[in-house]
Amino acid sequence: MEPSDTGSSPARFRLTVDDEVFDVAYDPEQPGACHYTRRTGPAPGYGFTSRRSDHAGSTTAEHVTAIRSFLDMVDPTTGYIKDDDSGR
Template identity: 45%
Template sequence: MKEIYPDGGDGEPNPRAVPGLRPDTAGSADATSRTLDVDGETFVLRSNGFGGTDYTWLSGPNPGYGFGVSPTANLSLDEHIKNIRGFLDIVDPTTGYIEDEQ
C-alpha cells in the first residue's frame, strides 16, 4: 500500500496534499508520457506518481482538461483506450466538460 498511497493506506490525510492542484502539464508530451489518438481525439497519458494515470485531452476545447484513473499499473493499450472512450462518452461535446463540472 505504501508505494501507491504515501500515507500507508491508513486513511490519515497527507499534510502536504492539496486537493485539485497538480503540476501544469497541459499541451505537452515528454519522455515519461505517451500520446494516444482515440476516435479522432488526442490524449497525453502520464503516470501520476501514485500508481495511476493522468489523461490530458489535447484536442479538446479546454486546455489541460482531462481525467485520472488509479490504480493503473500494467494496463494494456486496449484498457487505456477503454478509459478514454468512457471519458468521451460522458463529456458534453459542445462544452467539452463533464456536465457536473461546468
C-alpha cells in the same frame, strides 16, 4: 500505439482515440495511477485520472476504454463533463 497492444504502455505517450488526442502519463508517486490530458476538442488541457487497485500499468486497449468512457461523459459542445440533470 495500437489499441490491440496487450503489454503495459510506456510511462508517457500520446494516444488518439476517436479523433481526440490525449497525453497519457503514469504517476510515479501513485502506483497504478495514470493522468489523461486532452490536447484537442473544445477544452484542451481538461482531463482525468484513473487508478488501478492492483497498482499495475494499463494496456493500450485499457487506456482506450478509459478515454472512451470519459468522452461519453463529456458534453461535445463545452468539452467538460455534463451536469447531472436527474435531480439526484
